[in-house]
Amino acid sequence: MINLFYFNQSVLEKRKLSLADTKVPEGPVWIDLIEFTEQEKSMVETTFSIKLQTPQEQEEIESSSRFMELEDHLIINANFLHSSLSSYQPVSFYISKNYLITMHAKGLSSFDEFYKRSPAISAGKLDPLDIVVRLFELRIDLDADYTEDLTKAINLMSKKLTYKKQIKEDYLIGISELKEKAILLRENIIDKQRVLSALYKSSFVNKQYLHKINIFLEDIASLLDHTSFIFSRLDYLQNTYLGLINTQQNKIIKIFTIVTVIFLPPTLVASLYGMNFKFMPELDWKYGYPFAILLMILFSSTVLLYFKKRGWL
Incomplete structure (x- = not known):
């Protein structure tokens, strides 16, 4: 599926490309490929004369593969967490001066939220890089929400162990699952820190975005501190559980x-x-x-x- 976003009377309008189309219409500021087929991917590559990322390239962990600055465009590969905190979804951004192309195999909460807000966004101040910045802003907000949800789950587990002194075998499994979620969350946040740090240093980025990106990096640093605290609490809970068993x-x-x-x-x-x-x-x-x-x-x-x-x- 391909979602197209156009400037229409000073607002951002979303359209879906029909199956009958053989070419991407002219003028979109954002082309979003979601659950796409190889035919749809080839259509976009042919229309814009570019080569999009393969699934293997999207998942590369080297810094040179996560952020590439070329002569007239940027390529960014980032991981976006699913709401279940059980896995993440690789997302590719192809950013030029005139358009943005994004690729992700499944739907994501941050993109869905942007779709909802798009009719209220003034297109007069919008460019492809602005869309990327807004998507990362939504993503960081969601990561903060996931961190808060994880903290609440830990608080609930802590009350059961500390006050009620309930000892059940599934508690240890629950603590391990919370640790796995915390690891995924931290990896996901660090991945965004790497990408945004590279974006902050890029000559492709206008100065008007530097202040906002710097705020994002400060928010990410706070989230990383909080995840470190989460790991400490989970270690404490695990030791408490084992102590109660002993x-x-x-x-x-x-x-x-x-x-x-x-x-x-x-x-x-x-x-x-x-x-x-x-x-x-x-x-x-x-x-x-x-x-x-x-x-x-x-x-x-x-x-x-x-x-x-x-x-x-």
Whole structure:
């Protein structure tokens, strides 16, 4: 699918290219390829006499592949997170003085939000680079929202462990999943920091955008600090969970130990009187059996009193 954006009476208007079209109409300021076919990609390449990025080139991690400044255009490859924080989507930006081309295999929240706002955007102040800056602004705002959502999830987990002291096996899995999401979020934010830093230094960028890009970089630095704090909290939660498990296991072992020690004296008494010696006066004694029972109770009670006095119970 190809979305086209035109200047129409001082506003940005969105149109969809129909399947019957064999060529991109003239005049669009932004060509957005989403869930596109190879035929649609070839159509755009033919119309503008350019070579667009392949999926492999979009996913390259080298700095030279993420940002390329050529004579008359820029090529930017960036990763945009999905709202589930489970994966990210590579997005390519082809920026020239007259038009912008973007490529992404699936829909993205930041692009959808821009589509909604496009009718209210004044086209008189808009150029291809302005669209890129606005998209990154929306993306950073969404990253901030994702960071806040992640913090709320951690707070909820922390309350269950710290106050309710609930210990369930799926909590450890939940903490690991939160860590994975935090890693993806941090990687995604660092990727934008690299791209925007390169964009800030580019001679292709007008001075009017430098101040806004610098603000974006400051926001990104704040988000990175917050993600570091998130990792610290997750490590603390994991240690708390493992500590609670160890405490619970120690209590169980303590119970078994106390029970074993309590029954050791009665076992000793029973063993003594279970020996088959010929001369054992208590065997023929009338009160021998009650005496043995009383001896067992006395020894067990003494052990219990001793444990209680030492604070082990």
